[in-house]
Amino acid sequence: MSLLDASTTAAALPYPRLVQAVEALLRDDDVQVPARLVHPLPSGGSLFVMPATDTRLAVVKLITFVPDNPSHGRPAIHGDVIVFDARSGLRRCVLDGPTVTARRTAAVTVAAARRLAACPAGPLLIVGAGVQGRAHLEAFVTALGVQQVSIASRNTQSAAALAAHAAALGARARVVDEPNAALADHPLVVSCTTAHGVVLDASPRRDAFVAAIGAFTPQMIEWAPAVVRAIAADGTIVVDTRDADHEAGDLLQAGVDVAAWPTLGDVIRDTPLWRQQQGKRPVFFKSCGWAGWDLAAARCAVPPLAHAADGRSG
Structure with missing residues (x-):
């Protein structure tokens, strides 16, 4: 199991490939995205719990969003994206949540611009x-x-x-x-x-x-x-x-x-x-x-061939 920090997560999610992953995910009927849970925090922020699955991977993003954090010198978003093997249930990796959120959101925008601009x-x-x-x-x-x-x-x-x-x-x-x-x-x-x-x-x-x-x-x-x-x-x-x-x-x-x-x-x-x-x-x-975008990011970070080899090795 790999724990990826912000820079390693970014390196695993190059934008051209991530845009392709977003578009591929939208064509995949096996993707399941339950409703996300948004729970208020005493600070005025929110706790987000966002799951998504396909036939290969299961992910859950756990992040907090506190809008006035930047005024105190802190990032507004903190958390992680945990990636599991959908068949065995084994945890495959943990991605940096703010990095995934930033990059997959921008990749979704680019996917839209490619079709609509x-x-x-x-x-x-x-x-x-x-x-x-x-x-x-x-x-x-x-x-x-x-x-x-x-x-x-x-x-x-x-x-x-x-x-x-x-x-x-x-x-x-x-x-x-x-x-x-x-x-x-x-x-x-x-x-x-x-x-x-x-x-x-x-x-x-x-x-x-x-x-x-x-x-x-x-x-x-x-x-x-x-x-x-x-x-x-x-x-x-x-x-x-x-x-x-x-x-x-x-x-x-x-x-x-x-x-x-x-x-x-x-x-x-x-x-x-x-x-x-x-x-x-x-x-x-x-x-x-949407948690589906986080699943698209997980697909980039855990390529199918490497995933399959890991699965055979137990």
Whole structure:
């Protein structure tokens, strides 16, 4: 059994391969994902218990999310992803939970952008320069080849650090002061703040692909309800999974009938629900998280051939 730290977990989850694993998982009828348990903590945070299985692996992610931790110099997310052999029940490895969460979330966004974005090469606007901002920067640069990035954050030091990281990856990067004004120049937009109030209240471009990552509970919101309603009327909304029906704060607070819109799985499988929405722009992709994405990460970290050999050896 292997215990992988943050850097080793990241090395086991290269973005191009992780994007492929996400898409493959959505085509796999053997994947089972029970409802996740979210238990409140006295600090105002939450404990998440998220299981998922297929015919080969069983995973459970145990993480805590405490939104005000960054103000005290601590990461907002702590925890682990435990990976088991689905047949023998043996524990195969333990992955670093925050690293898995960051990388699989960004990989899901890239999988959506590959199918839905009119201009997948960018330029890209990232709103929020935290962990998810960094993960999405790396994923879009390494898996989609984006070369021009703008970064907006209320924390100017974090924005400057992320711009420097983009330059180290070979992309041209700049910091922008006002994200609403920058929307007009960017066909790719990722909002990944932890805000509980509106951050973006301007309309994206007609050809925009917007990935709204930050508001993953009904109480959270990044995009103004009027903007979301306008996209619903004139464009396309896609959610990561049906869990978004009761979790997607941006959509719920806008009064959108979330269940009427397709999931990323519908897009990958080309279902009738998705086909009736094709051709409408802009696209608003709402991601709330799902244990299936953690299972996709586990598939990357525990390759089938190595797994089979381990199983034969007992």
